[in-house]
Ligand SMILES: NC(=O)c1ccc[n+]([C@@H]2O[C@H](COP(=O)([O-])OP(=O)(O)OC[C@H]3O[C@@H](n4cnc5c(N)ncnc54)[C@H](O)[C@@H]3O)[C@@H](O)[C@H]2O)c1
């Protein structure tokens with residue numbers, strides 16, 4: 001499959017009530033009611049598309065929070081009852097949990113239930129589906145909303161998280177066009193723009209624009225914190241000469257490291273699942289960093305300025321394209 005094979009949104013913006021009525025979900029099951037699962041639930045609620053939302057979770061405290069905040073209507077007691085009469089099952093768990101969850105839901109899925117997911121990597125999720133949802137592939141629509149935050153849990157859920165953002169679907173050959181259409185319409189109802197892509201291409205692209213930046217932010221934060229003793233890193237204000245580096249970190253550092261506040265569990269799973277593409281990105285990045293280091297050693301002002309100018313222009317063009 002080529003990069004973006006089909007701009008599914010053209011002429012397909014959600015119309016008024018008539019079409020909306022077609023895609024109303026009687027029962028939506030969210031497995032993993034965190035930032036993404038909770039935001040999907042809230043967005044569909046806001047669009048009046050989900051009549052009843054059942055949540056399946058791991059942390060009791062988070063599930064009670066989700067219920068209290070109105071993200072879900074019910075904490076499912078067990079999977080068979082949760083999946084009974086379900087129209088849509090949305091998996092929003094760390095990608096490393098996907099196989100196990102699919103194995104657990106598979107025996108209880110009804111023939112018409114559509115399963116979709118939000119995992120940040122797609123080749124591993126599809127491999128898990130081929131193993132554990134083999135009987136259900138026509139109703140499986142792998143997906144990835146390219147929108148998020150560094151916060152986790154139901155308390156961070158936000159009905160507008162996906163508004164104006166990209167969602168990539170990586171359907172299988174077996175995925176039915178009806179299932180694809182239904183999931184597309186749901187994401188559009190959340191305000192997202194939907195694209196189709198092959199899973200290998202998805203994982204390659206996201207390795208460069210999402211996974212590498214997260215590794216860099218985590219590594220930078222780690223590097224700074226391990227290079228100094230804790231008391232030197234962030235000395236109390238009352239020391240006469242506070243010289244801990246973080247005391248003087250400014251907005252640039254804050255911007256660069258925001259994503260190092262993200263869930264370690266989630267990023268462990270993403271990095272391991274996409275380790276091949278990510279390793280290639282790390283290698284290429286290391287070569288560029290080494291080049292920049294050489295420019296410094298050579299005091300090559302012209303080369304350095306060229307690198308920075310090129311980077312600034314690329315960023316400017318990208319920002320122009322999204323605003
Ligand atoms: N955070 C982002 O920016 C972002 C963006 C797009 C996609 N994603 C993907 O979406 C998925 C969810 O991410 P999130 O940010 O919502 O994480 P999150 O930590 O906010 O939510 C995940 C929830 O899943 C629950 N959970 C974990 N294992 C479970 C299990 N075995 N059974 C039931 N519940 C379980 C956790 O208790 C948690 O509440 C991940 O696959 C992630 O890669 C994340």
Ligand SMILES: O=C(O)C(=O)C[C@]1(C(=O)O)C=C[C@@H](O)C=C1
Pocket residue numbers: 119120145146147148149150209210211259262
């Ligand atoms: O904004 C953030 O905090 C994010 O990390 C969101 C972000 C990303 O842009 O890399 C993170 C992982 C997802 O798979 C998709 C989106």
